[in-house]
Amino acid sequence: MHIVEKSQLMTATEIDRTVQRLAHEIVEKSGGTANLALIGIRRRGVPLAARIAQAMRGIDGVDVPVGTLDITLYRDDLSKVAAHPVLQSSDIPFSVDDKDLVVVDDVLYTGRTIRAAMNGLFDLGRPKRVRLCVLIDRGHRELPVEATFIGRTVQTSDAEIIEVRLNEIDREERVVLVERVP
């Protein structure tokens, strides 16, 4: 089995523009940045959350707290993830109690990652509100989870995979649609 690239969904410029727009949307819909905090889901939600926070600084001049969450231990399909998943630390340097949280991830697909993330967050405290921000929504939900802030909605088939490649992790910057070929 190998993986074939079918098309490019976003260029580096488009990713940047989308992140800026998402930051504006979050600030606008939250009526400012007071009490707001971002949680990036490992791995690619982490640089995205950092970028959104940076964009918000440009809008409001305020540093919004940013945390990162590793959801491996909260997955309900752990046995399908990997024989030996490598755990990484979650790092949330503030109390989530009564915070207005925006969870950030690259792709929204089945919704299982987000369910796991919410379990993880509620082990840390009781946020006032939790919303979801994703760069790409590709459909095929298996749980009743929807994002409040969406960069782009893409129609996909089950065999297709969306790869978000970010400089911080992949040393390139684009979103591509690939397909698994047997």
Place this chain on the structure above:
Amino acid sequence: MSFRFGHMLGIEPLSADEIVFLLDQSKPFQEIQKHPLKKLATLRGKTVALAFFEPSTRTRISFATAASRLGADQMNLQAESSSLKKGESLLDTIRTLDAMKPDCIVIRHSSSGAPEFVTRHLPLPVINAGDGTHEHPTQALLDALTIRDRRGTLENLNITILGDILHSRVARSNIHLLTKFGCRFTLCGPPMWVPREIDCIGPPGASIRRVGKIEEALEGADAVLTLRVQQERLYEPALALDEYILQYQLTPERLRLAKPGALVLHPGPMIRGLEIDPAVADGPQSCVLDQVTNGLAVRMALLFMMIGAHADAPSEKDSSHAAD
């Protein structure tokens, strides 16, 4: 890295890379101990059998708590209250436990090699929680985690072990582990407790020396591991308690001979005023309570890796594509 734990019988067969991987996997579990809600559902529906054929308090509670915090259920077998008293064999006891379908067995036994024996008769993952004078791998792992957290490294440290090394599986597992990272060992205690054969532990060329005087043994130490004086054995070769205290107790004055800030570790149970002066046990260099907390983290990581993720799972590469 690719990594697979079938069983955890001892430190000896592990590579330095595997040990580092295990310690790294323990980090997230250290954080969980600070959460207001410490319970995960990761091992929900799994059962951990705790088969302790030898009395144990802290190791048993630590494994039980580790299993609970991961959401697993437990079966508890304790020597004092089991049919072992009625003469049942190890194999029959273990087979009976296995018939209740646990997902792994944690075993402590007074005979060296008992956990390995069990692996030859059962298809289950086995964790050695201390066997005779052989190994106590999770203790060495939690000690290593404690040292690495405080020192920032495990490489090339001077480690001094004080006390009854002859009967100590903790000492053996620690020597196996830390010599893989180039640590040098100095062993000190009453001569009949510091056997010559101990030099053969660890990889070829490992630096292990035996020293008679505690003052000399402590010089230049980065970490001091004090062992419990097993009073039940004390009078056999005629060593008086007060003599031991005089010659081998770790006191603040003696600890000053070690490197500034040298770590003091003790696997417990600790007998204050015998092998260790209370001022040292409660002093800033003591890591005793960190060891206990880290023990939970190490055991959670081990259970998670041994029964939390399945060998028939697809490779990580495939799933990272499929994951949302």
